[in-house]
Amino acid sequence: MPLDDEAVAEIYREHGPMLRRVVWRATSDANRVEDIVQEVILRVWKQAPEADNLRAYLITTARHLIVDQHRAAGRRPQQAQLVDVAEADSALDRALDQVLVEEALGRLQTNHREIVRYLYFERLTVAETSTRVGVPEGTVKSRAYYAVRNLRVILDEMGVTR
Amino acid sequence: MTTGSDDLHVLLGAYVLGGLSDDDHRAFSEHLRSCRQCQTELGQVSGMPRLLDLAGPEGGPHLTDTPVAVPAPLMTDHDDEHLVTLLGEVARRRRRRRAWMSVVAAAAAVVLFAAGAWLGPQLLTPTTPTLPTTHVAAAAVAGSQVRIDIALVTRGWGTQLDVNCEDMPTNGELALWVIDRSGRATSAASWRATPAGYSRVTGATALRPNEIQALEVRTGTGKVLAEART
Ligand SMILES: [Zn+2]
Numbered sequence: 001m002p003l004d005d006e007a008v009a010e011i012y013r014e015h016g017p018m019l020r021r022v023v024w025r026a027t028s029d030a031n032r033v034e035d036i037v038q039e040v041i042l043r044v045w046k047q048a049p050e051a052d053n054l055r056a057y058l059i060t061t062a063r064h065l066i067v068d069q070h071r072a073a074g075r076r077p078q079q080a081q082l083v084d085v086a087e088a089d090s091a092l093d094r095a096l097d098q099v100l101v102e103e104a105l106g107r108l109q110t111n112h113r114e115i116v117r118y119l120y121f122e123r124l125t126v127a128e129t130s131t132r133v134g135v136p137e138g139t140v141k142s143r144a145y146y147a148v149r150n151l152r153v154i155l156d157e158m159g160v161t162r
Numbered sequence: 163m164t165t166g167s168d169d170l171h172v173l174l175g176a177y178v179l180g181g182l183s184d185d186d187h188r189a190f191s192e193h194l195r196s197c198r199q200c201q202t203e204l205g206q207v208s209g210m211p212r213l214l215d216l217a218g219p220e221g222g223p224h225l226t227d228t229p230v231a232v233p234a235p236l237m238t239d240h241d242d243e244h245l246v247t248l249l250g251e252v253a254r255r256r257r258r259r260r261a262w263m264s265v266v267a268a269a270a271a272v273v274l275f276a277a278g279a280w281l282g283p284q285l286l287t288p289t290t291p292t293l294p295t296t297h298v299a300a301a302a303v304a305g306s307q308v309r310i311d312i313a314l315v316t317r318g319w320g321t322q323l324d325v326n327c328e329d330m331p332t333n334g335e336l337a338l339w340v341i342d343r344s345g346r347a348t349s350a351a352s353w354r355a356t357p358a359g360y361s362r363v364t365g366a367t368a369l370r371p372n373e374i375q376a377l378e379v380r381t382g383t384g385k386v387l388a389e390a391r392t
Contacts, residue, residue: 008252012245038248042255094216101213102222113225119179120214121221126181144175148207155213 008045015058016041018103022059025099026066026092036065056159063096097160104154112147119144171200178210253313306387310379312338314371321374323350323365330359335382340367343375352382 019037024030040062044054070092105113111133118129119140126144130137173190176182182190194200220226302308308330315322325338337352351365367374378389 004252005249008248009245012248016244034244038244038251041248042251045252046255097216098218098222101217102224105217105221106224116179116214117221117225119176119181120211121219121225124181126176126183126186129181138169141169141176142172144179144181145172146175148175148178148210149203151210152207160213 004045008041011041011045011054011058012038015055018055019058019062022096022099022103023062023066025102026062026096032069036062036069040065053157053159055157059100059159063093066096067092100158100160101155104151104158104160107154108147108151112143112150115140115143115147116151171197171203174200174203174207178204178207301390302388303386308379308387310388310390312377312390314374320366320368321371323367323377325351325361325363325365325379327361327363327379328359330361331355331381331387332357332359336361336387337380337382338363338365339378339380340365340369340374341376341378342369342373345375347378350377 016037019040020033023036023040024033027033027036040058043061043065044058105116108116114133115129118124118132119126124132126137126140130140133140135143170190170193173182173186173193177187177190194204214221217225302310309328311326313322313324313326315324323338323340327336330336333355335352336355338350339347340350341347348367350367351363353361353363355361376389376391379387381387
């Protein structure tokens with residue numbers, strides 16, 4: 001197999017599932033997901049096959065592509081009834097941000113993810129989380145520490161820097 | 163339960179996420195005033211709550227007990243099919259891109275021929291991008307400056323060979339030779355050189371792509387201009 005084919009196949013196998021989820025959840029259009037994903041990979045392969053941060057590059061490209069297509073089709077993201085393009089764009093941006101952060105949480109290891117869930121989203125205390133998970137408080141604290149650090153790394157990798 | 167002073171750094175995580183007891187919160191706040199390391203790290207993750215708030219109220223599908231609601235067909239294993247489509251498209255775009263190897267060498271003498279570009283055997287049906295296609299760039303041999311890109315398209319009857327040539331000799335005959343794994347060479351296409359030094363021809367061989375060891379473009383007198391190993 002020539003280099004190009006291998007490179008594309010590798011990008012597709014490694015990042016395809018994540019891209020598909022992101023595109024699906026940002027567009028809610030099952031018919032277009034695979035097309036968009038393939039187009040994203042082809043563009044990135046052509047423009048920056050050796051990019052240091054391929055995941056962020058793929059996601060940024062997907063974002064551009066989805067926004068362009070929304071504009072071209074005059075569609076509204078997530079069926080929101082919005083009037084002007086700028087508003088529609090920012091709604092789409094929010095939808096994408098949401099998907100990206102949720103994807104990042106999905107990439108955390110399970111025992112870190114559940115700590116984020118209990119401490120942040122369910123507003124439990126360290127003591128309550130300790131009981132819920134069945135580990136000592138010290139473990140909850142150190143998992144919280146590593147969860148936050150890893151999440152930062154994952155978000156950076158995905159190009160979510162705000 | 164409080165934490166010993168040696169372990170105070172670790173409280174940074176729950177400090178950011180929330181959930182520290184009052185005692186721990188006070189202890190960490192105090193520690194933070196004097197600990198450079200924690201100040202730096204806090205600077206890197208203090209925006210985390212704002213980012214987490216971008217997720218749905220419960221943190222999204224990965225955090226709740228309901229799985230991601232993606233239509234099943236999107237997540238099943240059509241992957242290989244899709245990959246074939248994708249690679250077909252790669253082949254098509256790569257042809258357009260013409261990222262060919264080029265080797266500097268002597269130029270050939272110019273004699274004009276009034277031949278068209280589409281010569282070789284036209285055995286083919288139109289190429290569809292879904293067919294498995296492999297591309298090779300044929301490297302010019304020493305003394306030659308040709309640039310050749312060959313697409314190997316798998317067909318039921320063997321392999322279709324789409325050849326794109328540039329900076330070719332502008333006179334004489336040219337031929338594409340296919341060498342199988344046992345070293346046997348057969349001609350897969352022949353055509354006349356064009357004044358522009360550019361031609362696009364399609365050849366055919368009964369060999370499957372994996373049975374092809376090498377491809378050579380030769381002149382009518384048998385001189386090898388470029389070769390590609392698969
Ligand atoms: Zn510290």
